[in-house]
């Protein structure tokens with residue numbers, strides 16, 4: 001019996017070469033189904049992108065940024081992650097992720113969230129990661145739970161999506177729990 005190899009991603013710092021992919025991904029109705037994506041023109045998007053570029057990986061809590069999810073084998077770009085530093089002082093980070101619909105169901109989001117957790121907890125002062133997902137988004141919920149995030153509760157009427165306030169599930173992953181689960185038994 002052969003076992004399918006796990007999907008492996010690399011997370012790339014955002015660069016001008018990713019702009020065309022981001023324009024396409026953000027415009028898809030599937031990407032917008034469960035999250036609010038601002039309708040930015042090309043010029044505005046480029047300005048936004050430039051404000052979200054990390055200089056390098058050594059100061060991951062410097063400011064909010066975006067990372068591109070690429071297939072580690074083929075190098076193909078498959079989606080993006082957002083990293084919002086809610087408190088640099090306290091090491092609090094909120095994450096978001098989107099995989100282009102062409103690549104859904106192949107483990108990319110799970111691999112990307114796992115890799116980001118590893119990066120943030122091993123290479124930055126992050127102590128706590130948080131993520132929210134719409135109650136109508138079971139795929140996102142599953143990704144967070146596969147990556148060890150714990151459900152904290154529900155944020156009622158949290159974000160406005162397509163004109164309606166939507167309840168969101170609120171998840172956390174603590175560095176101490178992440179390290180304990182990664183420790184050899």
Ligand SMILES: CC(C)(COP(=O)(O)OP(=O)(O)OC[C@H]1O[C@@H](n2cnc3c(N)ncnc32)[C@H](O)[C@@H]1OP(=O)(O)O)[C@@H](O)C(=O)NCCC(=O)NCCS
Pocket residue numbers: 030031032033034035096097098099100103104105106107108109110111132133134137138139140142143
């Ligand atoms: C949510 C999203 C990131 C998942 O990306 P992905 O690369 O397909 O995710 P993965 O393949 O790593 O894992 C998806 C898991 O959800 C499960 N899943 C998918 N659709 C599901 C559904 N309708 N009900 C229950 N589980 C579902 C898959 O079976 C898989 O779990 P498994 O490995 O146990 O079988 C992707 O659908 C997406 O980008 N959606 C649009 C943007 C978005 O919603 N982002 C999240 C905002 S919080």
